[in-house]
Amino acid sequence: MIGNSVKKKDHDAKISGQASYVDDIVMEGMLYGKMLRSTKARARIKNIVLPEISDDYFIIDKDDVTGENKIHVVLEDMPVFPEDTVEYIGDPILMVVGPDRKEIARILSEIVVDYEELEPVFDVRKSEISFFHHNYNKGDVDCAFEEADRIITETFETGQQEQAYLETNGLIAYPQDGRIVVRGSMQCPYYVIGAVSKALGEEREDIRIIQDVTGGAFGGKEDYPSILACQVAVAAKKAERPVKYVFDRREDMEFTSKRHPSVCTYKASVKDGKVTGLDIHVIYNAGAYTTLTDVVLQRGLIGACGVYNIGNLRVTGDGMKTNTVPNGAMRGFGAPQTFFAIEMMMNHIAKSLCTDPLTFKEKHLVKQGDETSTRGKFHFQVPLPEMIERADQLSDFRKKHALYKSQTGRFRKGIGISMVYHGCGFTGNGERDIIKSVAKLRKNSDDTVELLISITDMGQGAKTTFTKIAADTLGIPLDRVTFNNPDTDRVPDSGPTVASRSIMVVGELIKRASEKLKAQWKPGEEQVIEEHYVHPDFMIPFDIKTFRGDAYPTYSWAVNVIEVEVDTLTAVTKVLGAWGVYDVGTPLDLNIVHGQLQGGFLQSIGYASMEQIGYNEKGVVRNHSFSDYIIPTAMDVPNLVTDLVEVPYAAGPYGAKGAGELPNVAPAPAYIDALENALQNRIQHIPYTQEDIMTYLQEVENG
Amino acid sequence: MVKSYFAKSLEEALEIRGRESVIPYAGGTDLMIEADDQASYLFLNKVPELKEIKADAEYIRIGAASTYAEILQSQLIPQILKDAVIEIAAPAIRNLGTAGGNICNGSAKGDSVLIFFAADAKLRLVTSKGERILPIKDFYLGRKKLALQKDELLVEILLKKTGLDHYYYKKIGARNALAISRVSFAGLLDMKDGKIINCATAFGAVSDVVIRRPDIDEMLAGKTTDEAKTVKDAYLEAFDEAIVPIRGRVSAEYRKSVCMNLLRDFLESNGI
Numbered sequence: 001m002i003g004n005s006v007k008k009k010d011h012d013a014k015i016s017g018q019a020s021y022v023d024d025i026v027m028e029g030m031l032y033g034k035m036l037r038s039t040k041a042r043a044r045i046k047n048i049v050l051p052e053i054s055d056d057y058f059i060i061d062k063d064d065v066t067g068e069n070k071i072h073v074v075l076e077d078m079p080v081f082p083e084d085t086v087e088y089i090g091d092p093i094l095m096v097v098g099p100d101r102k103e104i105a106r107i108l109s110e111i112v113v114d115y116e117e118l119e120p121v122f123d124v125r126k127s128e129i130s131f132f133h134h135n136y137n138k139g140d141v142d143c144a145f146e147e148a149d150r151i152i153t154e155t156f157e158t159g160q161q162e163q164a165y166l167e168t169n170g171l172i173a174y175p176q177d178g179r180i181v182v183r184g185s186m187q188c189p190y191y192v193i194g195a196v197s198k199a200l201g202e203e204r205e206d207i208r209i210i211q212d213v214t215g216g217a218f219g220g221k222e223d224y225p226s227i228l229a230c231q232v233a234v235a236a237k238k239a240e241r242p243v244k245y246v247f248d249r250r251e252d253m254e255f256t257s258k259r260h261p262s263v264c265t266y267k268a269s270v271k272d273g274k275v276t277g278l279d280i281h282v283i284y285n286a287g288a289y290t291t292l293t294d295v296v297l298q299r300g301l302i303g304a305c306g307v308y309n310i311g312n313l314r315v316t317g318d319g320m321k322t323n324t325v326p327n328g329a330m331r332g333f334g335a336p337q338t339f340f341a342i343e344m345m346m347n348h349i350a351k352s353l354c355t356d357p358l359t360f361k362e363k364h365l366v367k368q369g370d371e372t373s374t375r376g377k378f379h380f381q382v383p384l385p386e387m388i389e390r391a392d393q394l395s396d397f398r399k400k401h402a403l404y405k406s407q408t409g410r411f412r413k414g415i416g417i418s419m420v421y422h423g424c425g426f427t428g429n430g431e432r433d434i435i436k437s438v439a440k441l442r443k444n445s446d447d448t449v450e451l452l453i454s455i456t457d458m459g460q461g462a463k464t465t466f467t468k469i470a471a472d473t474l475g476i477p478l479d480r481v482t483f484n485n486p487d488t489d490r491v492p493d494s495g496p497t498v499a500s501r502s503i504m505v506v507g508e509l510i511k512r513a514s515e516k517l518k519a520q521w522k523p524g525e526e527q528v529i530e531e532h533y534v535h536p537d538f539m540i541p542f543d544i545k546t547f548r549g550d551a552y553p554t555y556s557w558a559v560n561v562i563e564v565e566v567d568t569l570t571a572v573t574k575v576l577g578a579w580g581v582y583d584v585g586t587p588l589d590l591n592i593v594h595g596q597l598q599g600g601f602l603q604s605i606g607y608a609s610m611e612q613i614g615y616n617e618k619g620v621v622r623n624h625s626f627s628d629y630i631i632p633t634a635m636d637v638p639n640l641v642t643d644l645v646e647v648p649y650a651a652g653p654y655g656a657k658g659a660g661e662l663p664n665v666a667p668a669p670a671y672i673d674a675l676e677n678a679l680q681n682r683i684q685h686i687p688y689t690q691e692d693i694m695t696y697l698q699e700v701e702n703g
Numbered sequence: 704m705v706k707s708y709f710a711k712s713l714e715e716a717l718e719i720r721g722r723e724s725v726i727p728y729a730g731g732t733d734l735m736i737e738a739d740d741q742a743s744y745l746f747l748n749k750v751p752e753l754k755e756i757k758a759d760a761e762y763i764r765i766g767a768a769s770t771y772a773e774i775l776q777s778q779l780i781p782q783i784l785k786d787a788v789i790e791i792a793a794p795a796i797r798n799l800g801t802a803g804g805n806i807c808n809g810s811a812k813g814d815s816v817l818i819f820f821a822a823d824a825k826l827r828l829v830t831s832k833g834e835r836i837l838p839i840k841d842f843y844l845g846r847k848k849l850a851l852q853k854d855e856l857l858v859e860i861l862l863k864k865t866g867l868d869h870y871y872y873k874k875i876g877a878r879n880a881l882a883i884s885r886v887s888f889a890g891l892l893d894m895k896d897g898k899i900i901n902c903a904t905a906f907g908a909v910s911d912v913v914i915r916r917p918d919i920d921e922m923l924a925g926k927t928t929d930e931a932k933t934v935k936d937a938y939l940e941a942f943d944e945a946i947v948p949i950r951g952r953v954s955a956e957y958r959k960s961v962c963m964n965l966l967r968d969f970l971e972s973n974g975i
Contacts, residue, residue, distance in 0.1 A: 569961070694960050
């Protein structure tokens with residue numbers, strides 16, 4: 001059985017402390033970098049006065065950028081170093097580079113920046129700059145509203161979320177044989193190569209990117225390493241020596257990208273007890289620069305009507321500029337925001353109709369063959385009904401939900417449910433038109449096999465699951481297959497390690513390459529097999545301009561139930577039980593899959609209940625350490641159960657679909673539904689904290 | 704330049720403390736997060752006199768460098784203190800962190816500090832020339848401000864042996880483990896022959912210093928629970944005025960509500 005768990009490939013190295021992270025690497029003549037960051041949220045830089053520095057120290061700024069002063073992410077609006085304005089507190093004005101970190105700190109402390117302050121915008125509702133606007137329609141919304149029995153409008157807000165990976169961002173850049181090498185902690189080496197070659201004005205062939213062991217990412221190392229790589233590469237080129245930059249925790253929490261906060265307004269038309277139309281406006285707070293906002297927003301918009309078949313849809317969305325740190329990728333990539341909104345919206349509509357929310361939702365569920373929000377098609381089985389039944393069996397949801405409706409007394413219980421999908425892989429035709437993955441297998445003369453792919457293992461288990469696919473298909477032992485950290489000099493571009501695509505897309509290439517190699521196997525000989533991505537022919541082509549077609553080839557599904565108890569004296573919430581039923585296709589390693597599901601589950605409960613970045617009135621991040629930015633621990637959800645329902649995906653290896661992001665989408669609305677069940681209130685924002693609960697309780701008490 | 708002194712006896716420690724400008728270092732769990740490479744440190748974790756937990760006729764005497772783990776293991780320690788200590792950080796920190804360090808960190812969020820306030824603990828402060836015994840309430844002059852002299856070391860914490868068994872304790876953190884207190888409350892009610900002989904309450908993490916108001920608690924002394932009910936409103940009102948929470952990452956309003964809710968619950972759970 002492919003799903004049987006094995007010891008992870010990187011287990012021994014990590015457990016024994018042998019694994020070498022970027023911070024462990026020391027190179028001959030290596031210098032350290034540290035940024036001088038803007039202390040103003042929006043300002044024009046009038047003048048900078050620099051102190052005297054000795055010969056082995058360097059000031060790196062916009063004038064040292066040898067290529068274009070632009071960081072290539074999706075657009076190129078973010079400079080490597082700002083030209084003349086700063087757009088958020090933390091915008092890196094320049095970098096001081098040198099051998100001694102104390103001396104660097106001294107130099108930084110003596111630099112005087114003369115700012116002309118401009119009015120910053122922190123409230124996304126007040127922003128007048130829309131970086132991106134998208135809209136799409138299905139059916140006839142206006143007609144649905146005209147014919148409606150009632151129209152219900154609500155606005156939901158979600159907060160910023162920090163990825164909270166254990167290893168902070170860090171890279172080393174160095175010149176080598178006339179080329180520039182960048183190595184360190186990252187998700188997407190080929191993103192980094194593109195950005196660095198543009199900033200340096202060098203051919204891609206003259207850049208080499210190597211991933212080192214990466215201690216977690218959760219999306220936080222999708223865009224950010226491209227930014228930092230440009231900066232350290234410019235520095236290394238000028239200093240002609242290796243330059244290392246490893247963020248400390250505060251710097252990382254304050255100044256690297258996070259999950260986009262959102263404001264989503266939902267207007268629903270209801271007729272004969274069913275939702276006939278949804279008019280949705282989604283605002284994502286992009287922060288100061290665009291980075292990945294366009295794509296994050298797209299995923300949010302596509303998922304805006306959740307797992308429900310709503311005939312008439314109008315969805316508009318804006319990615320707005322504010323003067324905070326730019327927001328980027330985080331596990332779920334735009335989906336948690338709108339799935340929270342639609343799940344709450346459906347609950348609230350049901351409550352206003354005095355019907356049971358779960359029964360109400362069940363009446364609207366999509367099923368195989370239905371149209372998607374973008375007029376694509378759910379081509380495969382939608383296992384939600386059996387997953388809901390399974391979740392109910394595990395948690396006794398239906399009975400408890402009815403039981404908890406009218407409680408008084410100090411401790412009050414509540415139970416909530418939510419159901420979501422996550423589109424597997426890149427949105428639309430991205431895989432076909434942009435990524436065009438290539439994967440290689442190299443068989444050595446000793447008959448060992450090496451995977452040559454640009455997929456990175458950041459703790460999620462890629463090294464293990466990918467080698468399992470090859471070993472199992474080839475029929476050779478797992479220890480005969482190796483998968484080293486990608487180095488762009490050695491591996492082809494198989495795309496980034498994002499979007500729940502790795503196993504489904506690149507894993508399938510490895511599967512096919514393995515089958516081919518097996519058929520051509522020549523003992524004792526070197527062989528190389530190359531495979532290219534093939535777009536599934538069943539897909540209805542997606543048009544990003546009109547948002548029409550299959551946004552994803554297939555979907556992973558989740559149903560979550562959470563049971564809580566609220567102490568009304570202290571407003572402290574205890575999670576009594578948490579159950580997740582998932583369809584990720586065929587699991588390729590049960591330990592790894594359950595690890596992903598449980599971790600994502602917990603992370604989403606944190607998103608719903610306690611994780612708050614918090615800015616003060618000047619735009620300074622308040623919670624920039626693990627003592628202030630609170631994430632839940634295993635102690636907070638001791639009774640966490642994850643369970644699988646398998647609907648294998650024919651175009652994925654062994655039937656596997658995406659698994660990594662899915663568990664981070666569903667739990668937040670289930671948690672809030674549980675709180676509403678306990679408190680009998682209506683909640684429209686997350687995180688909904690202890691303080692929010694107390695405020696509500698006092699409002700009730702004071703009438 | 705950093706200098707390190709490793710004292711092997713209290714006498715030696717006091718001699719160094721009297722002679723040099725040093726930061727006393729017991730477990731280091733607070734100091735290590737803001738390491739100062741200009742400072743000199745006096746390591747106290749190997750001084751036997753500071754690590755004893757013993758009892759005499761009147762007091763349980765806790766050596767200031769006793770770790771939380773040692774406190775948890777000791778049979779002399781009252782349960783109320785163990786309840787507070789078990790919620791401090793994680794086992795690794797409890798193996799290092801000390802009761803004296805918790806007090807000398809000067810924070811109103813110290814979890815063991817709250818209990819020492821409620822219990823009206825006394826501190827034995829020693830220099831190479833002599834010693835004094837100070838109620839813990841008088842040791843705290845403000846946030847991070849202590850009545851500790853430059854040549855002085857906190858040597859022992861003195862807890863009364865009686866009156867600590869009937870207690871109410873609640874810590875509110877941001878999560879279930881590894882959390883700094885947002886609000887903490889301890890209440891002691893000592894009854895004899897149907898009368899309250901001592902009521903003591905303390906509120907932690909609310910203000911710059913743990914709030915302990917014996918003058919208000921005194922309202923209940925000498926009363927039966929039924930008699931106490933007659934002054935309950937006045938008592939709660941007095942604390943409502945006395946508790947003025949500071950704004951921090953957690954709002955003052957939240958802190959205030961929790962304090963009053965817990966105080967009321969403390970009374971009600973005792974039939975008042």
